[in-house]
Amino acid sequence: MVLCGPSPVAMVALLHVHTSRVANLREPDTLQLEPSTRVEEYIDSFGNRCSRFLAPQGVLRLWNSTMIEDSGELDPFSPDARQLPVEELPPDTLRYLLNSRYCETDRLCNIATELFGKSGSGWSRVQAVCDWVHEKVTFGYHFARVTKTALDVYTERTGVCRDFQHLAVTFCRCLNIPARYVTGYLGDIRVPRDPNPMDFSAWFEVYLEDRWWAFDARHNRRRIGRVLMAAGRDAADVAITTSFGAANLTGFKVTAEEVDGAGLPATAALPWPSGTASGPEGSRS
Amino acid sequence: MVLCGPSPVAMVALLHVHTSRVANLREPDTLQLEPSTRVEEYIDSFGNRCSRFLAPQGVLRLWNSTMIEDSGELDPFSPDARQLPVEELPPDTLRYLLNSRYCETDRLCNIATELFGKSGSGWSRVQAVCDWVHEKVTFGYHFARVTKTALDVYTERTGVCRDFQHLAVTFCRCLNIPARYVTGYLGDIRVPRDPNPMDFSAWFEVYLEDRWWAFDARHNRRRIGRVLMAAGRDAADVAITTSFGAANLTGFKVTAEEVDGAGLPATAALPWPSGTASGPEGSRS
């Protein structure tokens, strides 16, 4: 990732795997910056490993490369996972039932009830949400905009990854199913290679029975090799980089590859193409 | 507080003083429910003491009464408190710089910079924000609505307590000053008695130098005896009660009174008037 700012600017990056996956790392998961810059690491209230630093004036390169062990299996499928009544949910899942910037439950609750009120409960209801969003929303990079909310996606029916997940997350919350927005790596493993340059991916997780489960309203199919990096209430919480001042992302590359047990690095990020990609960046002021 | 639901409904109430004020309690701070109902207490990610319970069908009364020691002094005033650069802020304050449901920093940043970009920094800049909001926004209970955001307040220039604070919070965040929305008790101590029935109050806090400081864009004057109950990113995080299903608030009364060292209870909440008040309730579905 190549950033360029006209003056020094504070930044926070979420470029590590999530604390819940640290045990699977087979190589160090270290963020590197060039020119060398002091980085402070901390864990936020969502359990995300964050890196804060003062980006110097001019060009800054960030990269990370690691290897992680994965089951190699498709996303878990557990149609009998039970939807807990709200009074039985673990307290730390309750915040994923509330309103957030891009998931306006207060504006979409009536609609969610009308659309999915009769779709059973638990897993089948979440699947009904994914089916609906996947069918109704058209994907396109040019539909992205930083202020787009779930209600916008519901009315415009267009968007990128994050937009599909925001709408699905909002519907689930309206139905009293805790839902969180997540970002991570999702390589083209055992699926046709996507001709577009790889980007970080977004999907979402719901809490059923006794754990979080991955769903993906964009692709709406079980996949292999999701590597969770960050989770939050919506994209505002898990921007790959947030800059607190003027900064431009001028280059950007993500790769994720499968290796066997002996293995080559699963991710590599050199060198960068020129050009501009604005997807993962959360900019402030 | 009197709630009435057509069927049992899960609820979360924030009716305790905040963990940061527990040391000042001089009487137990216990939530009482009638009919007697099992309550689970937990502390959320913001440090708020939350009570979760399954409200039974029909009428439920909730009340709390306690006594708390207070300095009896006006809100601290510290015009030299320094605004920290983002790279020096404590990590747990950083989430109070981000977008949230009712504080859309992504839509108000340009405006904040134009209005306050030349207002010094730190305390004087926060005060400039409060002055602006206090002067430009007209108070009125009939201007309240549950979906009203900071941008709505900025364009409509009307609102209740929470609306004043949402706009001020958003401006501060846009200016890289951590700001959080808080609710609590604010009695009419050493000020003319407000003829309206007392309600829970909302104000906001900013992080300067090494601590949080209270500001209040609604009253825009230093006050005595604020008792913090809950803090969060905005009103979505700190609704006095959130019901996950149909429930109506049918009666509501708040009192806060000053006592001397020998003291009568500072708060009492008996009996309830009939009538409807919708201010403090966060309803879901």
Added chain:
Amino acid sequence: MVLCGPSPVAMVALLHVHTSRVANLREPDTLQLEPSTRVEEYIDSFGNRCSRFLAPQGVLRLWNSTMIEDSGELDPFSPDARQLPVEELPPDTLRYLLNSRYCETDRLCNIATELFGKSGSGWSRVQAVCDWVHEKVTFGYHFARVTKTALDVYTERTGVCRDFQHLAVTFCRCLNIPARYVTGYLGDIRVPRDPNPMDFSAWFEVYLEDRWWAFDARHNRRRIGRVLMAAGRDAADVAITTSFGAANLTGFKVTAEEVDGAGLPATAALPWPSGTASGPEGSRS
């Protein structure tokens, strides 16, 4: 109607019956102002009889009283009235298919198609729209706000007269049925008397077969004695009074009564109560 402004202010009032009903007038339809003020009359592009004047500083009283002949029959009911394909519609109905301030067809078209795409065409489709809006939206004067759009009504499910009609109008337009928002007198004739003070009423009209037909998503029943005053794309076009500067409506009274052939005046508007009513006023700056 009593207006009060701190300085002279230009105003436009729509307090005459519509040009399409002039032939039914049995008494002069004259707007009176006190103190006496020069009034310029003109007909706008929608066929509405408009009165423009410079309201003097201080208090201005406006009133009008006339008698109009009406069939005394319920709103026409013509379930076989055919929905014309767009290429056959009279050209001057086409503007009632477009987007307008409070009727955002661009945001509600997908939704309209999903909700009503299978509801037949023509009369039965319009009736399906009215049934849906009438059932889903809750009436209440405190839900009114000047900026409320059809999309707001769709998500919030609350509103006054104008909000019900805005949503129904928008749905009809999305379904390629020309729909216009209208205001007028609607007395409680042959229906139980509404305990609230009478106000001007809003309903809407659709173009089917070869004419405009009255529908009313608020009451959703055929009524007697609608007297059309003004028609437009939405409430922005037909505010009873629009002031181009500061003015307050301080009193307001509407009456409409049935008379027999010999007849007493059907409307009278003296004297005014004190108090504030903001319903019919469109204010600017």
Added chain:
Amino acid sequence: MVLCGPSPVAMVALLHVHTSRVANLREPDTLQLEPSTRVEEYIDSFGNRCSRFLAPQGVLRLWNSTMIEDSGELDPFSPDARQLPVEELPPDTLRYLLNSRYCETDRLCNIATELFGKSGSGWSRVQAVCDWVHEKVTFGYHFARVTKTALDVYTERTGVCRDFQHLAVTFCRCLNIPARYVTGYLGDIRVPRDPNPMDFSAWFEVYLEDRWWAFDARHNRRRIGRVLMAAGRDAADVAITTSFGAANLTGFKVTAEEVDGAGLPATAALPWPSGTASGPEGSRS
């Protein structure tokens, strides 16, 4: 212009010069369609020459080519043109003071007053509006979206032609200056050639003294050779094509060239490139 629909669809096109410029035509201004299709012409309430037709299934080509006489002078400049008080404005200009779909005066009036309340009146105030919009808003084709309103432009500070004009129009209306949105031809005459393919252009007009005057918040400079095609309250009224059903614009080309008195055709539109351009199209359902 090349359109392609999966089934026959009704359309309205605004591809003629405006009635106010007909006297300057030196060649017939005739819309041609291939395959040959019956076209009905009518003049809408804004004085625009509209063409309605039923586009057949499959590919439809529309083109028009004419020659018009122009003064060859820069846009008129008349800094002394007086702003009329509202009570003196011609009645048919009053609708250009009201709210419309993309120009929400009700949400921007306070802001307009704060920004421009002290900018003199009349011409200098309009120029102050243009200067502000031109300076603050960044142009880019990828910032376009069909639902973008003046308030969106004010908060996002990005847009295309139409967005610049919508914001300027709204500010002018809030200041009681009638303002209308217009589209037309604007060739690169006596200015550096724009490397982007030519498109129809949008600018706006305000009513001062006794006539309409052209302003352009996008370019913010006087230009030669504007040819007015259509005027309305905002882009909703003057879409180059509006389709009442599914249709895609698959190719699109505009040219405008200066000729001398002996002259070659000033506009030509053959042949079409392939590709997609969505700018001028207003699509319905």
